[in-house]
Amino acid sequence: MAHDLVIVANRLPVDRVKGPDGKTTWRRSPGGLVSAIEPVMRAHDGVWVGWPGGTEQRLKPFKDDGLALVPLSMTAEEIEEHYEGFSNGTLWPLYHDVVAKPEFHREWWDTYVKVNRRFAEKAADLAAKGATVWVHDYQLQLVPQMLRELRPDLRIGFYLHIPFPPAELFQQLPWRRQILEGLLGADLVGFQLPGAAQNFIRLVRQRVGHKTHRDLVYLPDGRTVRAAAFPISIDAAGFQEMAESEAVTERAAAIREALGNPKKIFLGIDRLDYTKGIYARLRAFGELISDGRLTVDDAVFVQVAVPSRERVEHYRNLRDDIERLVGRLNGDLGRIGRPAISYLHTSYPREEMAALYRAADVMVVTPYRDGMNLVAKEYVACRIHEDGALVLSEFAGAADELRQAWLVNPYDMNGMKAALLEAYEAEPKELARRMKAMRKQIAQHDVKAWADSFMTELEDEGNNHRKTLRP
Numbered sequence: 517m518a519h520d521l522v523i524v525a526n527r528l529p530v531d532r533v534k535g536p537d538g539k540t541t542w543r544r545s546p547g548g549l550v551s552a553i554e555p556v557m558r559a560h561d562g563v564w565v566g567w568p569g570g571t572e573q574r575l576k577p578f579k580d581d582g583l584a585l586v587p588l589s590m591t592a593e594e595i596e597e598h599y600e601g602f603s604n605g606t607l608w609p610l611y612h613d614v615v616a617k618p619e620f621h622r623e624w625w626d627t628y629v630k631v632n633r634r635f636a637e638k639a640a641d642l643a644a645k646g647a648t649v650w651v652h653d654y655q656l657q658l659v660p661q662m663l664r665e666l667r668p669d670l671r672i673g674f675y676l677h678i679p680f681p682p683a684e685l686f687q688q689l690p691w692r693r694q695i696l697e698g699l700l701g702a703d704l705v706g707f708q709l710p711g712a713a714q715n716f717i718r719l720v721r722q723r724v725g726h727k728t729h730r731d732l733v734y735l736p737d738g739r740t741v742r743a744a745a746f747p748i749s750i751d752a753a754g755f756q757e758m759a760e761s762e763a764v765t766e767r768a769a770a771i772r773e774a775l776g777n778p779k780k781i782f783l784g785i786d787r788l789d790y791t792k793g794i795y796a797r798l799r800a801f802g803e804l805i806s807d808g809r810l811t812v813d814d815a816v817f818v819q820v821a822v823p824s825r826e827r828v829e830h831y832r833n834l835r836d837d838i839e840r841l842v843g844r845l846n847g848d849l850g851r852i853g854r855p856a857i858s859y860l861h862t863s864y865p866r867e868e869m870a871a872l873y874r875a876a877d878v879m880v881v882t883p884y885r886d887g888m889n890l891v892a893k894e895y896v897a898c899r900i901h902e903d904g905a906l907v908l909s910e911f912a913g914a915a916d917e918l919r920q921a922w923l924v925n926p927y928d929m930n931g932m933k934a935a936l937l938e939a940y941e942a943e944p945k946e947l948a949r950r951m952k953a954m955r956k957q958i959a960q961h962d963v964k965a966w967a968d969s970f971m972t973e974l975e976d977e978g979n980n981h982r983k984t985l986r987p
């Protein structure tokens with residue numbers, strides 16, 4: 517069947533997982549991308565092409581919770597070289613300020629090209645004449661160009677959910693030109709922040725030699741490509757409603773109770789990723805206790821670390837480092853029934869997250885670099901009583917909008933300690949002033965507004981492109 521909207525993303529919104537009993541089941545996929553696109557799919561009745569996790573080869577298109585999903589399989593070698601390798605061993609660290617050292621391997625690149633082609637071909641098969649195809653994220657940057665070659669009639673949008681690095685870093689990539697040309701297959705290339713769009717335009721001018729003016733690239737064939745910022749968001753009303761529900765309200769109280777009703781609860785919720793700054797933030801909290809500024813009777817830090825990319829070496833090492841630190845802090849600082857850190861290595865359904873957000877007095881989001889960070893926005897949406905403090909890294913995209921958070925430099929340990937303490941001690945009036953402003957921002961700029969503005973721009977750009985197709 518031909519579709520008017522095709523979403524192409526490396527992951528489907530559900531992930532095929534094998535349980536301890538050997539049975540396979542579907543589980544919601546981790547990460548911000550999936551939570552952002554799901555409402556768009558529902559609104560536009562699209563079809564979603566993605567990898568379902570695992571290596572199963574014969575999965576048929578299916579519906580899950582009303583969403584039309586088309587699984588695209590990968591072999592074990594493709595997972596190793598395209599997903600774990602080029603996507604998460606090369607691009608992910610390179611695009612996140614080289615927080616870890618990116619590795620460059622020619623076999624990884626070859627497989628990245630091969631898998632991108634498979635996605636492009638599948639999208640070309642599914643799209644109706646003149647349809648819109650929206651390609652997502654760093655795993656699929658070659659798809660726009662490949663798809664344009666197969667189907668010049670399509671309107672193609674691309675959105676990068678992670679940062680786009682400055683030229684000085686991007687230039688390291690041996691395949692920099694191919695990536696830029698891959699993206700230029702789209703009519704509209706969207707980024708989280710204006711700086712990322714500017715990085716892209718500058719690179720296209722310098723490296724590919726195309727003429728550019730402000731946010732437009734002029735291609736030799738007369739087509740133009742626009743690059744602009746569309747800061748992503750959340751379903752703010754949905755989160756608020758969930759937070760207000762009786763079940764979540766009761767669960768939040770039960771969580772506080774289970775933690776021994778401390779005066780204040782600090783909370784971190786992140787995929788277990790080295791970009792998130794989990795280790796440094798726990799150290800900062802631990803030092804506040806050992807310095808005697810906080811006590812384990814008054815405060816506890818709940819850290820939820822969502823398992824992620826567990827076969828990639830950097831991630832395995834990070835998990836060991838964090839868990840050693842948690843053990844040490846609890847051993848040194850905790851008392852019976854009063855650990856300093858309550859650490860959970862697991863993923864939770866959204867209702868449980870909402871209950872945690874409601875239970876927490878200080879939300880701590882301190883990545884070294886983050887495209888946006890939706891956890892920060894979810895916390896704000898769930899603070900229905902306009903209380904609670906957000907401590908937020910300056911290097912998360914969300915800091916551009918959530919100016920009233922306690923903004924910190926995650927590399928500055930003393931600065932981070934001071935901010936945690938200030939947030940802990942802040943008066944209710946001060947908390948309300950800040951939270952009110954942040955809630956207003958989130959309510960007015962939700963995920964629907966994000967998707968609508970991208971789709972509207974894409975339509976305009978696509979129409980321009982069509983004009984150039986006419987004789």
Ligand code: G6P
Nearest residue numbers: 527546547548549653677678825
């Ligand atoms: C981030 C990326 C997504 C990715 C998600 C989860 O949000 O932008 O593209 O899907 O992390 O990571 P994973 O490797 O499990 O897909």
